[in-house]
Amino acid sequence: MVTRSGQFHLERPGIVNHRGLQRRRTILLENGLTCTxxxxxxxxxxxxLSVDELIAAGDWxxxxxxxxxxxxxxxxxxRRMRGVRTARAALLEIRPGSASPMETKTRLQLVRGGLPEPELNVTVTDEGGWLGIVDLFWRRWRLVVEYDGRHHVxxxxxxxxxxxxxxxxxxxxxxxxxxxxxxVNGRTPDALAIVRRALVRAGWRPGVA
Structure with a gap:
């Protein structure tokens, strides 16, 4: 809950209070409620939130x-606020283009595992025209990686x-x-190994720019 500085605020379990509503931009929801x-x-x-949760929220x-x-x-x-260090850490890994929290989680696993940064949700074309919009794309190595949720099967x-x-x-x-x-989420996640093998097949070498 956000209130104006100096204004009374509720103390309830599960409610995190913030002051300074007058310094925040707000929007009016369809149900008539005002929120930041x-x-x-x-x-x-x-x-x-944790750093990774904040990255997913920022990506969204x-x-x-x-x-x-x-x-x-x-x-x-x-400069001063609760969680500012967490937010600054998250900013370093937030990227525009992710379409879902699972795409974010997949990207983080791959990049933190030493793989090069992919382009996110980009349109791929060839001589024949439009091929599609892909989740993760390594243009230099002509590699497409898609994350498929349950609805796809x-x-x-x-x-x-x-x-x-x-x-x-x-x-x-x-x-x-x-x-x-x-x-990505299994007991022994192997997304990193799968994509790493694909990149190596395409000519990528660890440590080589």
């Missing part, structure tokens, strides 16, 4: 077609479309890897 905007809400959440604010930037997130951080039409999409990328000369939840 996405940037200030993200900054206030730094007092209760900078999702595809968003006009927000990492600089916008940095601009709302005061539960819906027949979606699955058929994904199979045709993968074939189109491979026919155009791209390597294509599909990751699912157990590759």
């Amino acid at each position: 905007d996405d940037l200030h809400t993200w900054a206030d959440a730094a007092s209760s 604010i900078l999702r595809p077609r968003s006009t927000r930037t990492v600089g916008d997130l940095a601009s709302v951080l005061p 539960e819906r027949q039409k979606t699955w058929e479309r994904d199979v045709a999409r993968e074939r189109a990328f491979r026919d155009a000369g791209y390597d294509y890897e599909r990751l699912i939840s157990r590759n």
